[in-house]
Amino acid sequence: MIEAQDLSVDLSGRRVVSGVGLKLEPGTITGVLGPNGAGKSTLMRALAGQLASSGHITVDGRDIAQLSYAERARLIAHLPQARIISWPLTVRDLVGLGRMPWQGMSRAFSDRDRALCAEAMAMMDVTDLAGRPATELSGGEQARVLAARAIAQDTPVLLADEPASGLDPAHQMTMMAGLRKLAVKGRALLVSLHDLTLAARWCDRILLMKEGRLAAEGTPADVLTQERLGEVFGIVAHIDHDAGGMILAPVALADREAGP
Amino acid sequence: MSPLRLNLALGALMAILFVLSLLIGPAHLGPITSIKALIAGGDEASRIIMREIRLPRALLGLAVGASLGLSGAVLQGFLRNPLAEPGIVGVSAMASLGAVLIFYSGLAGASLYALPAGALAGAFLAVLILLAIAARHGSTLTLILAGVALSSLAAALTSLALNLSPNPFASYEIIFWLLGSLKDRSMMHVAIAVPLIVVGCALLAATGRALDAFSLGEEGAESLGIDRKRTRFLVIAGTALAVGAGTAVTGAISFVGLVVPHMLRPLTNRMPSSLLVPSTMGGAILLLAADIVARVAVSAHELNVGVVTALIGAPFFLWLIIRSRREIF
Numbered sequence: 376m377i378e379a380q381d382l383s384v385d386l387s388g389r390r391v392v393s394g395v396g397l398k399l400e401p402g403t404i405t406g407v408l409g410p411n412g413a414g415k416s417t418l419m420r421a422l423a424g425q426l427a428s429s430g431h432i433t434v435d436g437r438d439i440a441q442l443s444y445a446e447r448a449r450l451i452a453h454l455p456q457a458r459i460i461s462w463p464l465t466v467r468d469l470v471g472l473g474r475m476p477w478q479g480m481s482r483a484f485s486d487r488d489r490a491l492c493a494e495a496m497a498m499m500d501v502t503d504l505a506g507r508p509a510t511e512l513s514g515g516e517q518a519r520v521l522a523a524r525a526i527a528q529d530t531p532v533l534l535a536d537e538p539a540s541g542l543d544p545a546h547q548m549t550m551m552a553g554l555r556k557l558a559v560k561g562r563a564l565l566v567s568l569h570d571l572t573l574a575a576r577w578c579d580r581i582l583l584m585k586e587g588r589l590a591a592e593g594t595p596a597d598v599l600t601q602e603r604l605g606e607v608f609g610i611v612a613h614i615d616h617d618a619g620g621m622i623l624a625p626v627a628l629a630d631r632e633a634g635p
Numbered sequence: 636m637s638p639l640r641l642n643l644a645l646g647a648l649m650a651i652l653f654v655l656s657l658l659i660g661p662a663h664l665g666p667i668t669s670i671k672a673l674i675a676g677g678d679e680a681s682r683i684i685m686r687e688i689r690l691p692r693a694l695l696g697l698a699v700g701a702s703l704g705l706s707g708a709v710l711q712g713f714l715r716n717p718l719a720e721p722g723i724v725g726v727s728a729m730a731s732l733g734a735v736l737i738f739y740s741g742l743a744g745a746s747l748y749a750l751p752a753g754a755l756a757g758a759f760l761a762v763l764i765l766l767a768i769a770a771r772h773g774s775t776l777t778l779i780l781a782g783v784a785l786s787s788l789a790a791a792l793t794s795l796a797l798n799l800s801p802n803p804f805a806s807y808e809i810i811f812w813l814l815g816s817l818k819d820r821s822m823m824h825v826a827i828a829v830p831l832i833v834v835g836c837a838l839l840a841a842t843g844r845a846l847d848a849f850s851l852g853e854e855g856a857e858s859l860g861i862d863r864k865r866t867r868f869l870v871i872a873g874t875a876l877a878v879g880a881g882t883a884v885t886g887a888i889s890f891v892g893l894v895v896p897h898m899l900r901p902l903t904n905r906m907p908s909s910l911l912v913p914s915t916m917g918g919a920i921l922l923l924a925a926d927i928v929a930r931v932a933v934s935a936h937e938l939n940v941g942v943v944t945a946l947i948g949a950p951f952f953l954w955l956i957i958r959s960r961r962e963i964f
Binding site: 420423425443444445446447448449451452453454455457459460461462463464465468469472473475476482508521524525528 | 715844847848849850851852854855857858859860861862904905906907
């Protein structure tokens with residue numbers, strides 16, 4: 376479990392995240408939504424301990440500032456928004472990097488390391504790509520391989536920054552189903568998304584951010600209302616329901632008539 | 636190729652070239668005489684040739700080549716840039732400038748240590764400036780840009796020294812030294828450079844794990860528990876010591892750090908850490924071979940080894956790029 380109180384982050388003298396408090400419970404997916412520049416990525420990097428922040432962050436009751444780099448990496452996995460793969464490593468080797476925080480100097484792979492990597496690759500549907508150079512894959516395939524790396528890290532907390540963007544519809548489902556499996560296993564997940572329907576149907580709770588602050592927080596049904604979407608995103612959305620949950624489709628900017 | 640077989644093959648090649656380097660020179664000593672003179676002594680002239688001329692030359696070829704190969708591999712991994720080389724962070728250029736200033740000021744005649752001291756001072760100044768910049772703005776791009784700026788400044792000041800040099804002889808000395816050579820080095824040069832090179836290489840070798848994590852970018856590396864600041868310190872201090880000390884006693888030798896990792900990367904699994912040991916040995920192999928070529932290529936006229944490495948390195952590098960237009964790593 377990870378908890379932050381009164382978290383603020385300044386980047387180059389500008390306040391990017393301001394007074395955010397949150398609590399990620401084991402077994403839940405928390406979605407973070409908000410317009411570009413709302414501070415979602417910065418919030419995640421601060422929670423991962425990568426940015427200096429004021430306020431207080433604890434993981435399983437331990438102050439994050441007191442943890443060593445390796446300890447932190449065994450508690451929190453962070454999937455950055457920027458999808459960087461610098462060398463033509465095979466998919467298998469790349470996913471294997473996720474085991475680094477758990478390995479000793481020799482970096483030898485234990486049976487457990489191999490099993491966790493295989494499981495993560497299966498979860499992200501990249502097992503068939505295992506022997507391919509990761510740099511030669513499509514963007515969506517690379518996104519799933521990188522997600523498998525973070526999942527293989529096998530941490531109680533996973534912070535995933537826009538894991539579903541750029542994926543085809545089927546693999547968006549694969550991605551969210553994979554994250555759901557992790558939640559069922561007792562992990563606490565924070566996932567930033569731009570797809571409102573995906574967020575509404577797969578997340579247990581939603582944090583809505585605007586200009587570095589939390590504009591709203593609660594269940595998808597409580598947070599994703601017509602009024603709030605207008606306030607935070609400046610849009611009008613068509614909101615519907617089916618057996619699986621809400622369906623939200625942006626249809627117009629808020630200051631115009633609905634419809635094309 | 637399996638990592639063990641690759642390293643064994645490179646190790647054997649390195650040993651062969653080291654011995655060849657000891658056996659080749661203008662004085663025609665037979666192989667047996669040479670080895671005897673080196674180990675047991677023998678007659679005065681052979682002993683001096685072997686122990687005071689050829690041995691330091693071969694040792695420096697080995698150590699400087701190894702440091703260039705390793706620092707090239709580390710910098711490429713750290714900067715995630717297959718075009719990175721020791722020169723890119725400005726250490727070589729600043730080390731050269733330090734040596735040139737010693738020439739220009741006439742201090743080179745005052746002490747045998749003056750020239751190496753100047754080059755080391757230049758290298759460390761480069762490191763201090765880089766650390767001051769990189770500690771505040773941690774991005775890789777900032778480091779590269781700082782290196783480019785430092786190199787340009789050092790090149791400009793070196794040209795200025797050449798322009799203003801008091802006599803043609805001083806200019807000639809400066810130019811000759813800038814071309815890089817292993818000629819006429821003594822065991823004193825070995826004693827100055829090798830300990831610093833060893834410390835530098837040890838710092839560089841400690842980055843292997845971090846370099847692999849850096850394959851996923853800086854944020855990715857941090858999420859794997861890598862301390863970016865510590866890694867940056869190891870890379871910069873290690874490069875300064877290894878390359879600075881090498882440049883101090885041999886002058887500027889280019890392309891070894893750029894080409895060797897390129898040649899060897901396809902033989903590894905492409906993990907930056909897998910490339911460190913092969914590149915270290917590959918650097919030594921290339922420099923020892925180039926130094927042998929420098930001695931025998933043109934009869935009665937020894938070439939500068941820096942010229943040879945550039946002549947081998949630059950076309951090879953070009954060929955590499957042409958051969959694999961799709962990706963140069």
